[in-house]
Each structure stands twice: as C-alpha cells, then as structure tokens.
Amino acid sequence: MTPAADPWWKGGVLYQIYPRSFADSDADGVGDLPGIIEHLDYLAWLGVDGIWLSPVTVSPNADWGYDVADFCAIAPEFGTLADFDRLVALAGERSIRVLMDIVPNHTSIEHPWFVDARSSRTSDHRDWYLWADGAADGDPPNNWVSSFGGPGWTFDETTGQYYFHNHLAEQPDLNWWNDEVRDAFDAVFRFWCDRGVAGFRIDVCNIIIKDAELRDNPPATEEDDFETQMFGQRSVYNANRPEVHDVIRRWRRLADGYDEPRLLIGETPVPLDVLGEYYGAGNDELGLAFNFDFIGAPLDAGAMREIVERTEAVLPPGAWPAWTGSNHDMFRFPTRWAGDDPRKVRVALLMVLTLRGTPVLYQGDEIGMGNVTVERDDLRDPLGVRFFPYYEGRDAGRTPMQWCDGPGGGFTDAERPWLPLGDLATANVASQRSDPDSVLSLCRDVIAYRRRHPRFALADYRPLSAPEGMWAFGRGDRHVVVLNLSADTLALDRLAGNVVVCTDRARHGEVVGPGLETAPFEGLVVERA
Numbered sequence: 001m002t003p004a005a006d007p008w009w010k011g012g013v014l015y016q017i018y019p020r021s022f023a024d025s026d027a028d029g030v031g032d033l034p035g036i037i038e039h040l041d042y043l044a045w046l047g048v049d050g051i052w053l054s055p056v057t058v059s060p061n062a063d064w065g066y067d068v069a070d071f072c073a074i075a076p077e078f079g080t081l082a083d084f085d086r087l088v089a090l091a092g093e094r095s096i097r098v099l100m101d102i103v104p105n106h107t108s109i110e111h112p113w114f115v116d117a118r119s120s121r122t123s124d125h126r127d128w129y130l131w132a133d134g135a136a137d138g139d140p141p142n143n144w145v146s147s148f149g150g151p152g153w154t155f156d157e158t159t160g161q162y163y164f165h166n167h168l169a170e171q172p173d174l175n176w177w178n179d180e181v182r183d184a185f186d187a188v189f190r191f192w193c194d195r196g197v198a199g200f201r202i203d204v205c206n207i208i209i210k211d212a213e214l215r216d217n218p219p220a221t222e223e224d225d226f227e228t229q230m231f232g233q234r235s236v237y238n239a240n241r242p243e244v245h246d247v248i249r250r251w252r253r254l255a256d257g258y259d260e261p262r263l264l265i266g267e268t269p270v271p272l273d274v275l276g277e278y279y280g281a282g283n284d285e286l287g288l289a290f291n292f293d294f295i296g297a298p299l300d301a302g303a304m305r306e307i308v309e310r311t312e313a314v315l316p317p318g319a320w321p322a323w324t325g326s327n328h329d330m331f332r333f334p335t336r337w338a339g340d341d342p343r344k345v346r347v348a349l350l351m352v353l354t355l356r357g358t359p360v361l362y363q364g365d366e367i368g369m370g371n372v373t374v375e376r377d378d379l380r381d382p383l384g385v386r387f388f389p390y391y392e393g394r395d396a397g398r399t400p401m402q403w404c405d406g407p408g409g410g411f412t413d414a415e416r417p418w419l420p421l422g423d424l425a426t427a428n429v430a431s432q433r434s435d436p437d438s439v440l441s442l443c444r445d446v447i448a449y450r451r452r453h454p455r456f457a458l459a460d461y462r463p464l465s466a467p468e469g470m471w472a473f474g475r476g477d478r479h480v481v482v483l484n485l486s487a488d489t490l491a492l493d494r495l496a497g498n499v500v501v502c503t504d505r506a507r508h509g510e511v512v513g514p515g516l517e518t519a520p521f522e523g524l525v526v527e528r529a
C-alpha cells in the first residue's frame, strides 16, 4: 500500500484516453463516454489508477476539442453530463480516478466570451482576449507567429483591431492579466472538481501569459534548435513568461483545497533546464510536468540516460517526474522510439514503467500499437490538412483503439470510423489478452508488480555503471532495472538476484548471478538477492 503521506498518483499509473478514438457506443464512427464506460473493466484489469480524458467539452472541433466553446458542458457527440457523472462514479467503484483536460490558454471563436469580445471595443469581454491595433503600416501589432504556422495575429473587421492566437485563428488566446479570466477559470476548475474529477491535464500551461507590452520576439540564431529556427524567432515574449507561475500557484491552492488534493499535470513543452520551475518549490505548482525532451529522445542508452539524469537533477526536492512515450500530438512510441520492432517496443515500455516517477500511458501503448498511415483524403488534423505533404499532421497517432480484429476493430459498428483503422492483425487487445507472452500481458504484469511493491514504485533512482548500449539503474536498494538498448548481447557484472519482470517472459523467476547476460533489446527488473 502507498503510505498515507503519498498522493495516490505517485506510485500509480495514468492512462490517456483520446475519447474520439477509444470506443464508439452509438455507431457514429466517433468514440464517446458510454464507450469508455463499457471498457472500464478492461482498464481495471490492466491496473491503471487514473484516466486522463482529452477534451470532451463542447467544441466546433477546429482543433478536435482543443477549441472549447463551453468549458462546463459535454459535447453531444461524446454524450451528456449524466454520462460523465456515471463515468466518474463507475470508474471510482473500480478505484480509477478521472482527470479532465483543461484548456486555459485559449477558447474557440464560438465561445460566448469571444463572440461578445469581438462584437465591440467596449463589450464586457473585450479585455478577456488580446486585442491590439496594427502597426502604422497596417502590419500586425508585433512579430509573434503562431506555433501552428503563419502569423499569430488575425485582423477582425468589425472592430478594426487584431487578436492574438498562439494556435489556429479559431483559437483566440485569453488575456490572463485580466482578473475576471482568472476567476472564470477558478469556477471551471471547481465545477469539475465538485463532480469528482481527480485533477487536470493543463493544456500548454507554459504559454498562457504574454508580455504585457507585446514586445517583438528576438530572431532565431544558428545556435537555436530546429523548431526555433523554423519559426524564425525565439518565443521569449509569447511563452514561458515568469508570471505564469503566479497562475499555476493559484490553481495549486485550489487543488490543495479539496479533501483529496487534485492533481495538476502540466503540458510543459519547455527546455529541460527550466522544467523544474514548473514544480515551483516542489509542492506549490504542478504535481507532474510532461517531459518533452524525453519523448523526443532517441531510444539510445546514453541519450535516454542523460535526459533522465538531468531531469532528476533539475527537479526541486519533493518533485516527482512523469514519463510518457506517446500522446495525441507526439505520435506513438512503438514507431517513434522502436521503429515498430517488437523487441524495442517491449524494452521501451518497460523503461517508461520502471523509472522513478508516474508513467502516463497513451491508449494503445499497452498493445504496442504503432502509428497508422493516414491517406491525404482521410486527414482530419487541421495541421495535416494545411501542411500536407510537408507535414502530415498528428492523425497517425490518433486512429481508433484496436480492440479486436473483427469489423470496425471493436471500436465502432459504423461503416467508417472518423479516422481509418490501423492493421488490426498486428496489434489488438483481444488476441493479446489471452496470450501470456504478449506486450499487453507484459504491461499488465509490470503494472501489477508496481502495485504489489510500492517500495519499488516509490523508490529513488540510483545510477549504476553498465557497458555501452546498456542502461542500468537501481530503484532503491532492492531492485535493479537493466535495459539493453543495443543489438548486442551484453552482460552486467556482479548482479545477483531474482528476475521479477522480463521482456522475455520465459525469464520470469530466473535466479541470476553473479553477473547477468541480456539479449539484444531485452529489459529486466531484478530483485537483489
């Protein structure tokens, strides 16, 4: 059992559901809340402690739910508020907490706040968004660009000013200097917490405050990373402003005000050296912050180890890392990290589940589901639609969950799901569930081991020396995790104990030592003798 002082999520495993692609209960080709409810027993069997739902709130879907038109209502294609309440209750009966996605940086252009804001310069909600006059030559107010490409400012004819949007023009940014905006989000936060939500994943939480003087961003230089150079500027004034921490601290006070404090998970696409700042003093900002350097690293022992150890070094005392390999934006790790090589998929999954921190799985990770090629005519992500063939967008990581190899993949009874299905024979839940050697069985067994051994799940990270291509670390003084991330057979001297988990299921229970031999891309957890 987790000691009382530790919050539930510290030793637990979280699971991201992309509702549109999880399970469709009403045959319209789109996943929904009743579909999630139908699979709660599966999630309980898998052993996850919490599910984070990508947005299920009302949206015209310019960016598939991340353009919210009502923060306190469920989108009809997903169901009703009653369905949502039922989900929270039934998940709770299975000891699964439900976390929402909250999108505080922007709204939809259809949100009543923005509809009012753009109606006149003197409207009640005008100052809730970022409006500015154009430059003298009619150009936008400054040089900020959108992270989705193109100018960050759109001219609004009705009132003759520009509004700013860090994403699509359909996603105007809110003005977080305005106290009414802060109060409005407190109310949204309470609305869901009072319905039993266990916390929030906070969308792009590092960018919500912009420079009050709207200063120009400085140009990119050759020393900058690829993305910064591509945008031609450093996002100094439209992201990562120091004042964002006041807002996160405010949310943390709200979260801590509940009997069971609510968990705040930040989407924090920031350089690793500043990631620690988003945890504040370690107990007054985010509970977990997503680590994009880890997601983007190659599956290489040296590179991964370096990022993990730098993370360990930059986090303030008391802070707890989050580890994730896939999500609805960054594609699926079985393809990105593992090139769809089944051995690499297993060892990568073991890595995510055994580091010090909370693993956040993305639906399909547990069956080793890889990216799916989506043809141009089937693309739904606005970025793919806009930039194909230079960029195909994010649909390859958003295709429906593969429940079985029957019609509709067990996802839908509709003739056409909203995105095409992947290769059902390669990975599906039904066939892996009955196979003790499958990725799914491995994943479930590791989760079960973590649950049975909270001392393992909560133990510290202790670097160990290992031959090149291998990464070995202690978890506390009892366990050693050995990841052979190379194509060679590699040995680790001196280690002796019992194999409690192995990517090669046949080695489970093996007594090893002194010295352990590992096959290419094999991973093990050894309990020391």
Ligand code: NOJ
Binding pocket: 063, 066, 067, 103, 167, 203, 204, 267, 328, 329
């Ligand atoms: C991050 C979300 O994960 C992504 O899907 C979305 O497009 C942007 N934020 C804008 O909300």
